[in-house]
Amino acid sequence: MTFWKKKSDKTEPVAPAPQQDTPNPERNNMNELVLQSIHEGVVFVGPEGNVHLANPVASELLGRNYDEIIGLNYESVFVLLDKTGAHVDTAHNPIAKALQQPEFSETRDLDLVTKGSEKRTPISLTIAPTTATDGRHSLVITFRDIEKELAEEHERNEFISTASHEMRTPVASIEGYLGLALNPATATIDERARDYLTKAHESSQHLGRLFQDLLDTTKLDDGQIAPKMEAVEIVSLVKNIADAQTPNIAAKGLGYQFGNDSGEQSMSGGRRLDQLIYASVDPDFMREIMNNIIENAIKYTPAGWITINIRADQYNVQISVSDTGIGIAREELKHIFQKFYRVDNRDTREIGGTGLGLYLVKQRIEAMNGRIWAESELGKGSRFTVMLPRISQKEFEQRNFLQQNLAKQGQMPQQAL
């Protein structure tokens, strides 16, 4: 793609240098027209971090006119704040990250400060790296105001959350009474009725979980459930959670392995599993995440094994859950983390679920600054990998000391941790 400055300037290409074709004025005019009329802000940042091009919407959102922006470093053009209102430092700035490691990214978690009015606008920010023939990376940054979108989402979430909250109470009561009816100590029932009541009891449990999942989804979407981050030794935490699932794994007749399945326990330059690995996580979030992934592995594996591996390098911990189950087709794989998405085929049709599990898993992992991805082969099995930032033993000891002392005093300011 060739980018062109606006009409009043000399119409000469800025980065990246044209490689593929001879200048075509008609096409250049069209490119320019597209950029001028697009409803999103578009900024082109060169490999050195300076702005080479910006369209009118970008100028407006940034609060600077075109000539003012061009040539400036992205850091002075994009004043970004996180949701707590703190300035986003270089280590957490997605533009800085993309200049160092050219990976596509998008976020809706940042606010942009417009120069002049100093207005804070929530934005959706997308960064697409492009590589020139000399191997250097430039960035095409697109961003738009999502204030209205977020307000509408918030309203929708409020409605779902109130409705699920209200419905949870009668469902819990139905489940409770059905439980009493099925309990020989509290009721005597006809054997034929037992079968119907058992089915009704299971369905009410399912409904109760669905309402809880809906409630969690809306709260996580709205940022109402924030992780309570603690410094932990991650191998023992994950092992405890996974071991508690062994009865369910055994009940399905599956094998279970924790550790190293193929000699690949260390990422490049990594450490062995028998060493302690520390991370900063919310233990309750970790429990929900691991249970969901393991429950899926059990549910979608008719026979074979479930294997859990933990690997680490200097910066990250990777926890993977592999199974030898039905697998997921390539075209389905990119959708499975979406809200309510379920693969619909012969193998899955008989298996119950709502399609919220992996969405909640992803939300919780991202709230802890982690990532999740899935690899799979249809009919062979799947592997879900959770990546979380690692902390050093020294940081763990310092924070653990602080956590324990604050816990003794009965106070735990999360920000300090």
Ligand SMILES: Nc1ncnc2c1ncn2[C@@H]1O[C@H](COP(=O)(O)OP(=O)(O)OP(=O)(O)O)[C@@H](O)[C@H]1O
């Ligand atoms: N280990 C797995 N093997 C094969 N398919 C899987 C696996 N894990 C998830 N899937 C597919 O991804 C879909 C989404 O998973 P998700 O956990 O979000 O929903 P679910 O299991 O259907 O319902 P629930 O909300 O009760 O968890 C599943 O319906 C299933 O088709």
Ligand SMILES: [Mg+2]
């Ligand atoms: Mg599930």
